[in-house]
Amino acid sequence: MRPLQDPAPDLPPETERDAATKAAVLAAAERLFAMRGLRCVSVRDITAEAGVNLASVNYHFGSKDALVFEIFRRRTAELSRDRARMLHEAISRHDGKPPVREILAALMEPPLRWSNPANVRRIAMQFIIRARSEGSDAVREIIRTDVSHLRPFAEALMTALPHLPPEEVYWRLHFTLGMIHNNRFAEFDRLHALSDGITRDSDVDALLKRMLDFAEAGFLH
Amino acid sequence: MRPLQDPAPDLPPETERDAATKAAVLAAAERLFAMRGLRCVSVRDITAEAGVNLASVNYHFGSKDALVFEIFRRRTAELSRDRARMLHEAISRHDGKPPVREILAALMEPPLRWSNPANVRRIAMQFIIRARSEGSDAVREIIRTDVSHLRPFAEALMTALPHLPPEEVYWRLHFTLGMIHNNRFAEFDRLHALSDGITRDSDVDALLKRMLDFAEAGFLH
DNA sequence: TCACTTTCCAAACGATCGTTCGAATGCCCG
DNA sequence: CGGGCATTCGAACGATCGTTTGGAAAGTGA
Numbered sequence: 001m002r003p004l005q006d007p008a009p010d011l012p013p014e015t016e017r018d019a020a021t022k023a024a025v026l027a028a029a030e031r032l033f034a035m036r037g038l039r040c041v042s043v044r045d046i047t048a049e050a051g052v053n054l055a056s057v058n059y060h061f062g063s064k065d066a067l068v069f070e071i072f073r074r075r076t077a078e079l080s081r082d083r084a085r086m087l088h089e090a091i092s093r094h095d096g097k098p099p100v101r102e103i104l105a106a107l108m109e110p111p112l113r114w115s116n117p118a119n120v121r122r123i124a125m126q127f128i129i130r131a132r133s134e135g136s137d138a139v140r141e142i143i144r145t146d147v148s149h150l151r152p153f154a155e156a157l158m159t160a161l162p163h164l165p166p167e168e169v170y171w172r173l174h175f176t177l178g179m180i181h182n183n184r185f186a187e188f189d190r191l192h193a194l195s196d197g198i199t200r201d202s203d204v205d206a207l208l209k210r211m212l213d214f215a216e217a218g219f220l221h
Numbered sequence: 222m223r224p225l226q227d228p229a230p231d232l233p234p235e236t237e238r239d240a241a242t243k244a245a246v247l248a249a250a251e252r253l254f255a256m257r258g259l260r261c262v263s264v265r266d267i268t269a270e271a272g273v274n275l276a277s278v279n280y281h282f283g284s285k286d287a288l289v290f291e292i293f294r295r296r297t298a299e300l301s302r303d304r305a306r307m308l309h310e311a312i313s314r315h316d317g318k319p320p321v322r323e324i325l326a327a328l329m330e331p332p333l334r335w336s337n338p339a340n341v342r343r344i345a346m347q348f349i350i351r352a353r354s355e356g357s358d359a360v361r362e363i364i365r366t367d368v369s370h371l372r373p374f375a376e377a378l379m380t381a382l383p384h385l386p387p388e389e390v391y392w393r394l395h396f397t398l399g400m401i402h403n404n405r406f407a408e409f410d411r412l413h414a415l416s417d418g419i420t421r422d423s424d425v426d427a428l429l430k431r432m433l434d435f436a437e438a439g440f441l442h
Numbered sequence: 443t444c445a446c447t448t449t450c451c452a453a454a455c456g457a458t459c460g461t462t463c464g465a466a467t468g469c470c471c472g
Numbered sequence: 473c474g475g476g477c478a479t480t481c482g483a484a485c486g487a488t489c490g491t492t493t494g495g496a497a498a499g500t501g502a
Contacts, residue, residue: 021449039260043490053451058491060449065490133354144407147415154415168431170416171423174408175400175435182399186365194368194375195391202392210389214396217442218435242479264460274481279461281479286460 022060024050029057030071034126038068038134065136072131072139075124080149082110087152096159101216103156108180108211115183116204129184161219176215243281245271250278251292255347259289259355286357293352293360296345301370303331308373317380322437324377329401329432336404337425350405382440397436 028050032041043064047054061067086106090098114125131139150173157169192200202210249271253262264285268275282288307327311319335346352360371394378390413421423431 042488044488053449054453054490055451055492056449063490140407144410145414147411150415167416167419167423170412170420171428171431172435173415174403174412174420175432178400178403178408179396180399181403182395186361187395187399189365190368191391191395193366194371194394195388198388199391199395202388207392210392211396213442214393214439217438221434221438221442263458265458274479275460275483276462276481277479284460 021050021052021056024052025056025060025067026071029067030075030127031123033068033071033130034123037130065138068131068136069138069142071127072135072142075128076142078124079110079114079128083107084149084152086110087156091156098156098160100157100160100219101212103153103160104176104212104215104219105208107153107176108215109208111180112183112204112208112211126185129181132181157219172215172219175218179211179215242271242273242277245273246277246281246288247292250288251296251348252344254289254292254351255344258351286359289352289357290359290363292348293356293363296349297363299345300331300335300349304328305370305373307331308377312377319377319381321378321381321440322433324374324381325397325433325436325440326429328374328397329436330429332401333404333425333429333432347406350402353402378440393436393440396439400432400436 025046029041029046032045032049043057044054046067047056050056057064057067061070083106086109087098087103090102090106094102111125111128113119114121116122119125132143135143154166154169154173157173158164158166161169246267250262250267253266253270264278265275267288268277271277278285278288282291304327307330308319308324311323311327315323332346332349334340335342337343340346353364356364375387375390375394378394379385379387382390
């Protein structure tokens with residue numbers, strides 16, 4: 001028996017008494033999904049990796065899709081909390097009217113920091129990116145319809161840019177989200193191949209600055 | 222028997238003698254893949270839709286993955302040709318040194334026009350977007366390594382922005398590609414949900430102008 | 443201790459998938 | 473007409489998948 005091999009980064013056990021199996025499944029599933037993709041990981045792979053019985057996934061989560069959805073729900077909620085906290089701090093710092101750059105930073109910095117190789121959230125971030133494009137109908141429905149976490153950002157941007165029609169703010173926010181969501185391994189690999197490697201030695205802070213410069217200019221032009 | 226492997230590497234289907242079955246499979250597969258996703262379409266779905274025998278896919282293409290790769294190869298080559306033509310026209314118009322905006326337009330306009338509901342290439346564009354994120358290892362390898370079609374754009378941008386370090390040009394090109402690749406149905410749906418629908422009545426030309434404004438500002442800031 | 447619930451387990455089920463095979467069919471050319 | 477291919481066809485193979493099942497084991501409370 002090997003209940004867990006890694007300190008189970010987090011994924012809070014919440015109110016459950018004995019959730020060792022559940023936590024092991026969650027951790028193993030997230031890691032395998034992030035590395036190989038949702039469809040290329042079977043329930044057998046997950047349970048073998050977690051050292052639990054094959055039926056555990058269906059017993060604890062109902063189905064494989066429900067497991068994916070559960071991880072996705074937890075991680076996106078966590079990411080949204082990080083972003084909301086940064087936005088709130090920016091709002092507090094600037095008496096309710098933060099500048100565009102700080103609003104965009106609250107949107108960009110959490111996912112970028114999560115993606116950092118030294119960050120324990122790296123796997124979680126990679127999973128979110130995978131699930132966004134490979135997820136089930138339920139996941140895609142959440143992405144399509146749940147925009148509540150973006151509302152405060154849209155409102156803050158409209159407050160910071162009162163002269164700009166709301167329609168423009170929404171479109172530019174859409175473009176910015178496109179920039180953020182493009183930070184996948186394959187895309188970075190392509191960028192490095194295109195630039196003959198000169199883009200490779202760029203750390204998170206430098207990337208964040210570049211993204212902020214680019215998006216801020218797009219908003220303020 | 223396996224009589225052929227790849228008889229016409231780069232020739233359009235019109236040059237082959239009897240390619241009715243092959244063409245029917247290609248068309249049906251592209252349409253189904255674009256609508257439902259690569260993994261959610263079986264070889265049986267494709268052959269049933271095309272009105273051909275189940276074994277046709279393996280006989281004419283070798284495997285399902287090879288079929289996906291073939292469609293992807295054809296369509297991306299076509300898209301790259303469209304982009305290269307626009308870039309070449311811009312270069313001709315400006316004596317070898319086109320402005321940033323026209324370079325970006327050559328990159329953005331073809332995929333945006335293809336995505337237009339009135340365009341016959343709409344399905345093809347949707348397929349490309351699907352294959353980019355759901356494709357096999359071969360497809361992903363092509364995306365990661367084949368950057369030849371982007372080189373002329375990077376060079377044109379460096380010529381137009383001689384004061385900017387090449388590293389910056391590459392990064393900003395990466396951001397711009399992220400904006401372009403983000404134009405999926407689900408992302409638009411989310412944008413419209415966030416904006417309460419006020420972004421919905423935006424045609425291709427208006428979207429192109431907005432994207433160009435945003436990216437141009439990001440490059441010129 | 444005992445009854446009861448929760449969790450775990452090995453095994454199998456049913457379905458779907460990509461692929462292969464051998465025979466039948468169509469087709470071109472001598 | 474008839475041999476030589478290329479193609480099509482129905483049928484099946486082998487593998488993998490998510491899920492289910494019935495009973496064993498562990499935990500719980502009195």
